[in-house]
Amino acid sequence: MSSSDSRSNLKPDTQLAHAGRDPLGFHGFVNPPVVHASTVLYPDVGTMVTGGQTYSYARRGNPTTDSLEGALKEIEGAAGVKLANSGLNAIALAILSCVKAGDHILIADTAYGPTRHFADTVLPGMNIAVEYYDPSIGAEIKSLFRPETTAVFTEAPGSLTFEMQDVPAIAAAAHEIDATVLMDNTWASPLFCQPIAFGVDLSIQAGTKYIVGHSDAMLGTIAASEKAWKGLDALHGAMGSHVAPDDVFLGMRGLRTLSVRLERHQRNTRIVLDWLKDQEQIGQIRYPALETDPGHALWKRDFSGASGLCGFDFRSSTTQEQAYAFLDALTLFGLGYSWGGFESLAIPVRLKGMRSATKVDPDLQSVRLHIGLEDPEDLIKDMAHALDKAFG
């Protein structure tokens, strides 16, 4: 593998094309090999007992996982990267790598729902106290610190409701008490936000989304700062985490085109939202890249672009029947969870049981959209037709 240090001054698009591969180290082939493996053989028992070779056993890494980890290490500016078998698994491993019995973890109220489920169902049994905080808290997070606070989990923008967080301010406060700062950075992808640069210790991606990018594999990634790397590497090894080589390959393949895909997702989302905001049935649009979004200034400061995931509220008189009729009338937007593939998706936003530190209006009807790579004119026509059908 070429040295990442010599390339740290390359622009992100160049890193995406070159990071994590070394053609001359593998007979000149452009892409690294997809290594299907378990056992690794040693030339002699001396090498075996001293651990004197690069690979020891496939669970602990192989040239395929090294290639994707190496690429992300370079792109995220990390001390090290570990892969996980889903985004949620990456979140669970990252959290477990930095908390122990007796600790207290602060989690943004707007964290991804299954993150909350993990925290609520697994951590209390390990005697780890979980507390949710208002994502807009910023540096005031320090008012929630306890002597046993060791981790602060952030996610920006928030799942389903898209609130931005002042993650650099939270990180600075957390570091004063030596707590580890985690960020679920899936929305921006590692291309549009590199959280380690502004103080995050564990930068998490649901690689399932934009890294894989084609709705055909599950993957998680965790990039660690110098402070968090040792703990992450140790926990990941102890848990026996391993991602199958074909899925790692799909992540690697997706990474190469991340920039061109995101550029189009971003452009299409702009076009669709520009039309949507003027429709009489629509209330607030939720997308921090819009100048009118309350999180716009933070987004502009900390991110270099926006993805295709956004949301909107219907106007306040809208009934659930109307909102669901709209979703059912869509033909180009699939009804399905996950996002980040080439195709457009829509889901109803259901926040029941998902917020405890912030208020939500239980009667508000909202939708989360993933704007895909289709022609935005066709997406607009599809939505216009669905609005007509639902609202008559």
Ligand SMILES: *Cc1c(COP(=O)(O)O)cnc(C)c1O
């Ligand atoms: C989808 C998602 C995850 C989980 O990823 P999986 O690969 O589906 O487990 C985590 N965080 C966010 C913000 C997500 O949207």
